[in-house]
Amino acid sequence: MRLHEYEGAAIFEKFGIPVPRRGVVRTVEGALRIADEIGFPVVLKSQVLVGGRGLAGGIKTAESSDELEKSADDLLNMEIKGLPVKELMISERVKIAKELYMGITIDGYSGKPVAVVSTEGGVLIEETAKHSPEKIASVKIDPKLGFYPYQAQKLLRQLGLAPKPLTACSDILVRLYKVFEKYEAIIVEINPLVILENGGLMAVDAVLEIDDSALFRLKKSLSLPTDNRLGNSLENKGKEIGVTYVDLDGDIGLISSGAGLGMASMDIIGNKLNPANFLETGGGITADLLYKCMELILMKDLKAIFINIYGGINPIHEGAKGIVKYIKDHHLTLPIVAKALGNHQEETWEILRSGGVHVVTQAATETAVDKLIDLLK
Ligand code: GDP
Ligand code: MN
Numbered sequence: 461m462r463l464h465e466y467e468g469a470a471i472f473e474k475f476g477i478p479v480p481r482r483g484v485v486r487t488v489e490g491a492l493r494i495a496d497e498i499g500f501p502v503v504l505k506s507q508v509l510v511g512g513r514g515l516a517g518g519i520k521t522a523e524s525s526d527e528l529e530k531s532a533d534d535l536l537n538m539e540i541k542g543l544p545v546k547e548l549m550i551s552e553r554v555k556i557a558k559e560l561y562m563g564i565t566i567d568g569y570s571g572k573p574v575a576v577v578s579t580e581g582g583v584l585i586e587e588t589a590k591h592s593p594e595k596i597a598s599v600k601i602d603p604k605l606g607f608y609p610y611q612a613q614k615l616l617r618q619l620g621l622a623p624k625p626l627t628a629c630s631d632i633l634v635r636l637y638k639v640f641e642k643y644e645a646i647i648v649e650i651n652p653l654v655i656l657e658n659g660g661l662m663a664v665d666a667v668l669e670i671d672d673s674a675l676f677r678l679k680k681s682l683s684l685p686t687d688n689r690l691g692n693s694l695e696n697k698g699k700e701i702g703v704t705y706v707d708l709d710g711d712i713g714l715i716s717s718g719a720g721l722g723m724a725s726m727d728i729i730g731n732k733l734n735p736a737n738f739l740e741t742g743g744g745i746t747a748d749l750l751y752k753c754m755e756l757i758l759m760k761d762l763k764a765i766f767i768n769i770y771g772g773i774n775p776i777h778e779g780a781k782g783i784v785k786y787i788k789d790h791h792l793t794l795p796i797v798a799k800a801l802g803n804h805q806e807e808t809w810e811i812l813r814s815g816g817v818h819v820v821t822q823a824a825t826e827t828a829v830d831k832l833i834d835l836l837k
Contacts, residue, residue: 461670464507466549468666471643475635477650478662482551491532492525494550500524504531507547508540511667512584516540521553542693554627554662559652560619562587562633563667564601564640566647573601573640575612575633579619581652595619607637628661629653644674668713694759701752703741710734713757713834715742715750717769717776725768728829732736733836736760764795764832767817768825771802780808784815792816795835799828 463471469479483494484507488552495502506518513519518540522528528550535729538545559581567574576598580588588595597618599609612630621629632653640648649667658660670678698705704719708726712733722740729735737757756764767783769776780800786792796817800808809819818835820828 461672461675462509463666463668463670464509464547465505465666466507466547468648468668469549469663470670472636472650472663472666475639477632477635478660479666480551480554480662480664482549484549485532485545486536486547488529488532488536490537491528491550492633495522495525495528498550498552499530499601501553502528503551503553504528504535505549505551506535506538506540506545507549508543510541510543513540514582516519518545547835554654554664555657556652556654556664557657557659557811558655559664560629560655561588561649562629562636562650562653563647563649563651564637564645565649567600567747570600573603573607573637574598574824575601575615575637576606577616577619577629577633579621580653585649585651587759599613601637603641605812606641607634609634624659625655625661632661632663643668644671644678645669646671683697694756697756697759698739701749701756702744703739703749703756705756706738708735708737710736711761711763712736713739713765715739715741715753715757715765715767715769717745718777721768721770722824725766725825725829728825729766729832732829732833733764736762741774741779743773745769745776745779747778747782747785750779751786752782752784754783758790758792762794764797764836765802766829766830766832767796767798769800769808771800771804771808774802775804776800777804777807777811780811783817784811787815787817795832797828797832797835799823799825 466484473479481498485491501523504520506513520531522531535545561581563576564573564575578588578596580595599615602806610629612633616626616629647669652664654662654664694707695705712729712735714735716725721739722738726735726738798812798817799820812819
């Protein structure tokens with residue numbers, strides 16, 4: 461469960477990490493009141509559960525009440541990556557000398573927490589990792605032993621910071637690890653951690669995502685609403701209809717009947733095209749479910765659809781009826797390729813073909829994807 465920036469900032473503050481003065485509001489009047497309290501200039505920050513709000517226009521600054529009024533009104537009527545902006549955090553605008561990055565997440569290979577720091581703050585750490593990996597340093601943490609200032613200092617020394625910010629940064633990193641531990645996080649991130657013009661440090665953004673499997677332990681102490689907080693509205697919709705939906709950037713829709721099949725299909729599509737999503741039905745396919753899956757993936761602009769379903773425990777011929785009903789109801793004309801093997805496969809093929817779906821019967825998934833590419837030409 462990902463927390464809002466203001467929720468994360470409140471937790472960081474409790475753990476002694478310096479954060480800007482701020483308030484959360486839902487109206488323009490509220491924004492004016494908070495700005496009067498903390499004094500201009502202020503930053504207006506859309507509270508939506510996605511990253512990259514800055515680039516998407518979701519962060520503005522204001523020097524005066526007039527500016528604030530206009531910007532707050534703009535932001536409160538805006539959507540960021542499909543999410544309506546309902547709340548704004550109004551925070552003091554700090555004077556930035558340098559933006560750094562620090563974060564802690566779980567390293568998938570070792571299964572241990574890993575602390576990552578970089579001199580490149582305010583940008584995506586994945587981009588830095590790609591283009592300037594020398595500007596990133598990281599260290600794995602043994603959760604049984606904990607994380608101590610000398611380890612944080614050793615890590616941060618690799619960034620070539622001056623002694624004063626180095627000590628202050630390692631203090632913050634150790635506190636950040638305490639947050640990570642206490643909240644059973646899968647990621648905590650301060651991006652950017654800023655060095656102020658006066659030499660002080662401040663966490664200007666707060667990312668905290670709790671491991672869903674740990675929520676039952678934390679629910680009481682959190683006193684936060686824990687339902688329905690997924691970052692993406694389409695992912696929420698997937699949850700509602702009972703499928704796993706992960707939103708991606710591309711334009712090829714994907715429906716699969718299992719996680720492994722889905723991931724393999726996604727990778728193979730990704731070699732030559734760009735998947736728009738990963739949708740896995742799990743068991744329990746019905747005509748109605750597949751109808752809803754089609755509806756869900758088509759909420760995005762798609763160039764084509766790839767369906768990879770396997771008839772083991774799933775009645776894929778029933779699913780095929782839902783797919784074809786959707787195609788006919790909506791007069792779909794975009795290319796659809798399906799690979800459907802297993803129980804009732806011949807019946808499934810016949811149904812799918814009656815809806816104009818290109819069925820690949822004998823080949824590997826690679827060949828089926830090649831068929832899709834042919835159709836797109
Ligand atoms: P994100 O784009 O969703 O990660 O939102 P952030 O909270 O990280 O804000 C994006 C960028 O806005 C930061 O990297 C800063 O460059 C800038 N920003 C945010 N708060 C302040 C502030 O108080 N002062 C100044 N000068 N810039 C700020
Ligand atoms: Mn940020």
